[in-house]
Amino acid sequence: MDGAVEFDTSIPSEDEIRARARALVPFLREQAAEAERARRLPAATIAALQAAGLFRVLQPRRWGGYEMHPNVFYDVLMTLGEGDMSAAWCYGVIGCHPWQLALFDDKAAQDVWGEDTSVLVSSTYMLQGNAQPVDGGYIFNGRWRFSSGCEHCQWIFLGGEVEPGSGNMDMRTFLLPRADYQIVDTWDTLGLKGTGSHDIVVKDAFVPEHRTHKFMDGMMCDSPGNAVNTHPLFRMPHPQVFIRAVSTASIGALQAMLNAFLDYGAKRTTVTGSRTAEDASAQLACAEAASAIDTMKLVLHRNMDTMYRQACAGEFVLLPDRLRYRFQSADVPERCANLALRLFKAGGGAAVFNRLPFARILADIHTGKAHAANQVDSIGRNWGGVMLGLENTDLWI
Incomplete structure (x- = not known):
């Protein structure tokens, strides 16, 4: 097995993995407040995700993983978001790293x-x-922000450039062990408080060549690991897999907000004596959120199915499709934020109290929207410009 560790445990079915994620939702909901206070996920949350095998969904089988269809990974991610978006966010980021x-x-x-x-x-x-x-x-130096869940991990992927300023444009992911970097506690934010996305500092660390991965190799679906990890899963474009890892949690969070609002609104009577269930604005907000969730899931599944089939057939994902998929991913947090705000407003004055989950979910979605991969305006302008005959300027496709 080329040095890989033997793994005898039977691999669960895709439905079993989805069911395990669903079973964790109440637990994550209970842990959310503690995660916010600590500004990191509780160790028990990570342990529960590990015990359920969720981090193995995209991991190579030859290294103890399940090599499942990427839509299983995103289904798990959305489901976890119904419990706590911070937990889902960390799962999305950390859970796609075995794939890379x-x-x-x-x-x-x-x-x-x-x-x-x-x-x-x-x-x-x-x-x-x-x-x-x-x-x-390479001798590697730098300081980075936004390393979600870093306190629970023993290694890290860091973006960097070989000889920056030289004109080589050699951009890579560098892999370092915990002893080679410092975590600086900086995470004090509006939302996603439980992700513990602290700063990382590296000073004069040596990174061997084999612990680097060229961005271009990931984009062209021709990486060194493909020599031994031959499943089509690993022939999908790296940027397309990762961008969905940081937008999809918003769908689960919006579903959580809708679920909570349906329970709350069905019983609520305002101070004026009117029933929320009979409020036209509340009714429409619920319908639009439910419809949008369905649409966003369908688009996500379709796009991943298409790229997966192309990987199986040895076909290359073309630029027009990549740009469309890129925009559709970035548009998810924007749509979710707008729809969550409508539900929040329909909740009235009581929605601002922390005994209800609405404010936390709204803040989480808006914070996730700030990620560089979710900047829908600039991403949309680039896609539109290409449709109008301009050159593509987006390197993360």
Whole structure:
């Protein structure tokens, strides 16, 4: 098995994995307040996700994973969002890293999983890293923001450039062990408080060549790890898999808000004696949210199904499709934020109290919308410009 660890445990069905995620929703809902107070997910939350095998959904089978269809991963992500968007967000980011690690030279997987296939990897892909070539690798320096769930992980993916300013445009993901970077406690935010997305600092760390992955290789679906990880799953475009990992939690959070509002609104009578269930604005807000959730899920599943089929057939995902998928991913948090705000307003003055989940969910969705991959206006302008005959300026497709 080329150094990979034998894994005898039977692989659950896709439906079983979805059911395990669903069973965790009440637990995550209970843990949400503690996560907010601590500004990180409780260790018990990570342990529950590990015990359910959820981090193995996109992990190579030869390294103890399940190699499931990406839509299983996103279904799990949306379901977890119904319990707590912070937990779902961390799962989305950390849970897609086993998939990217499979794209590295297999020596990197041996470094991470050689003794324990449950080891987790965090990330921040901001191109803040300065990599200077030395014999066998690079001396790496930089400071990054937004490493979600980093306190629960033993390794990290960091974005950087080889000899920045040289004109080489050699952008990569660099893989470092916990001993080679510092976590700086900076996470004090409006929403997604439980993600613990702190800063990362690296000073003069040596990163061997095999622990780097070129952005272009991931975009072209031709990475060193494809030599041993031959499942079509690993021939999908890296940017397209990751962008959905940071937009899809919003769908689950909007579903959580709708569920809570339906329970609340069906019973509520305002101070004027009117019933929320008979309020036309509340009725329409519920209908529009439910319809949008259905539509966003359908588009997500269709796009992933299409790319997966193309990977199975050895076909390349073309630029027009990538730009469309990119916009449709970034548009999700925008739509969810607008729909959540309508539900929040329909809840009246009581919605502002923390005994109800509405304010927390609204803040979480708006915070997720701020991620660089969710900047729908600039992404939409680029796509529209390409349709009008201009050159593409987006490198993360």
